[in-house]
Amino acid sequence: MSHGDFGIPSIDELLEAVVEWLRSEVVTGADATIAYRGRVAAHVLDLVRREIADGEAITARRDALLRDLAVADETALARGIREGSIPIDAKLLSALRQLTDDRLRVDAPDQRRRGGDTDAAS
Amino acid sequence: MDDQERSIAQRAVQMCDVNVDWRNLRALTGGASRVSFTADGISDASRAVVIQVARAQSEADMEIEADVLRNVHAAGVPVPALVGQFVIDDRQVLVSRRVAGDTVPRRIMRELDEESREALVRDVGSAAAVLHTRCVRPERLDEVDLLTTYIERLHASGWSRPVLEAAATMLVRTRPPTATPAVVHGDLRLGNWIVEQGRLAAIVDWELARWGDPIADLAWMTLTPWRFGGPGEVGGLASTATLFAAYRDGGGVVPDEEVFSWHRAVGLFVWAVMCIGQCEAHRTGARRSHELAVIGRRVTENEMELIDWMTA
Numbered sequence: 001m002s003h004g005d006f007g008i009p010s011i012d013e014l015l016e017a018v019v020e021w022l023r024s025e026v027v028t029g030a031d032a033t034i035a036y037r038g039r040v041a042a043h044v045l046d047l048v049r050r051e052i053a054d055g056e057a058i059t060a061r062r063d064a065l066l067r068d069l070a071v072a073d074e075t076a077l078a079r080g081i082r083e084g085s086i087p088i089d090a091k092l093l094s095a096l097r098q099l100t101d102d103r104l105r106v107d108a109p110d111q112r113r114r115g116g117d118t119d120a121a122s
Numbered sequence: 123m124d125d126q127e128r129s130i131a132q133r134a135v136q137m138c139d140v141n142v143d144w145r146n147l148r149a150l151t152g153g154a155s156r157v158s159f160t161a162d163g164i165s166d167a168s169r170a171v172v173i174q175v176a177r178a179q180s181e182a183d184m185e186i187e188a189d190v191l192r193n194v195h196a197a198g199v200p201v202p203a204l205v206g207q208f209v210i211d212d213r214q215v216l217v218s219r220r221v222a223g224d225t226v227p228r229r230i231m232r233e234l235d236e237e238s239r240e241a242l243v244r245d246v247g248s249a250a251a252v253l254h255t256r257c258v259r260p261e262r263l264d265e266v267d268l269l270t271t272y273i274e275r276l277h278a279s280g281w282s283r284p285v286l287e288a289a290a291t292m293l294v295r296t297r298p299p300t301a302t303p304a305v306v307h308g309d310l311r312l313g314n315w316i317v318e319q320g321r322l323a324a325i326v327d328w329e330l331a332r333w334g335d336p337i338a339d340l341a342w343m344t345l346t347p348w349r350f351g352g353p354g355e356v357g358g359l360a361s362t363a364t365l366f367a368a369y370r371d372g373g374g375v376v377p378d379e380e381v382f383s384w385h386r387a388v389g390l391f392v393w394a395v396m397c398i399g400q401c402e403a404h405r406t407g408a409r410r411s412h413e414l415a416v417i418g419r420r421v422t423e424n425e426m427e428l429i430d431w432m433t434a
Binding site: 033037040041043044047073074075077078079081082084088092093096097099100101103104106107108111112 | 151277282283284285286287288290291292346412413415416419420422423425426429432433
């Protein structure tokens with residue numbers, strides 16, 4: 001957990017309150033540029049809320065995948081692929097699919113639903 | 123900052139056309155590397171101009187862009203007519219006529235019926251064919267290999283992205299033979315098409331033009347982000363079959379499916395690296411903005427599509 005326990009209101013409730021204000025007053029405002037930036041800001045906060053909710057579990061799953069591939073972290077994995085010491089095989093691609101699909105839950109859940117067969121990793 | 127650019131734009135207009143109302147400049151939505159303004163003609167609407175001012179520290183070379191606009195126009199591609207190109211206060215400035223019509227993707231998609239969507243994509247296919255087969259290479263327009271350039275940019279960014287590394291390796295490994303090089307627009311997608319009465323009135327935003335493989339232009343316009351949620355493969359509007367038919371009729375050489383899919387994957391890779399670049403523009407302080415920051419999270423959706431390509 002990257003945040004503590006401060007009781008009520010929770011981080012999620014605070015962020016949700018700001019998102020509601022952005023969507024009810026800023027996004028509907030007369031200034032088109034501010035309305036657009038407000039929409040993006042609400043999108044950012046929604047993403048942050050998803051990461052607070054699921055980030056820990058997703059990162060734990062990522063760490064398990066990295067252990068399985070016998071690399072210390074993503075930097076080592078990226079370097080290994082780049083240098084050719086880690087082969088681009090079915091095992092690697094399946095791990096990368098799972099990692100990416102997990103991240104999509106936070107970064108772009110709409111894209112994930114549109115994407116179709118994203119649960120095929122095995 | 124904005125005031126300085128406004129003043130530069132006003133001086134540029136005064137240097138090239140006295141019949142433009144330079145006192146009433148309106149700001150247009152800014153791009154990553156430039157700030158744009160527009161001004162009306164004083165008594166003649168056709169005099170209206172768009173003024174693009176490069177941001178400070180931008181690497182833009184508008185002299186080359188002006189050459190591109192001239193050659194593209196001469197070849198018969200619909201583009202805004204070039205009015206003037208200047209350097210004012212060390213900033214590059216490009217002035218062109220304003221072409222009437224709409225560029226906003228979702229509005230265009232909403233307002234066109236199915237028949238006009240098809241017609242628009244056919245227009246784009248024909249224009250691309252003219253660009254790729256008839257446009258003379260401007261002398262100083264560099265040949266750019268997109269994949270090599272963006273692999274270098276990924277590595278220079280310092281971001282560790284295993285999926286992008288795997289995609290880079292696979293793309294290099296499976297590279298098809300290059301098509302006959304041509305003037306390539308570089309960002310030929312819905313959003314850079316001025317649409318008037320349902321037809322293509324002009325192609326704008328030539329800052330990424332290069333000499334290279336023309337198939338890249340066709341692949342780029344089919345990327346998911348440029349479909350804006352619409353069903354058609356090309357700009358959410360129509361199928362690649364519609365695009366290809368018009369491109370072939372216009373004299374363009376249509377790639378086979380596997381080659382096209384390679385170019386589309388390069389496009390995904392390039393867009394992912396561009397997202398990294400935009401996020402870095404924020405992180406380095408070049409242009410602080412939550413919009414740019416969150417674009418860094420759009421890398422993921424491109425990675426998923428690249429995995430689909432690698433496992434297809």
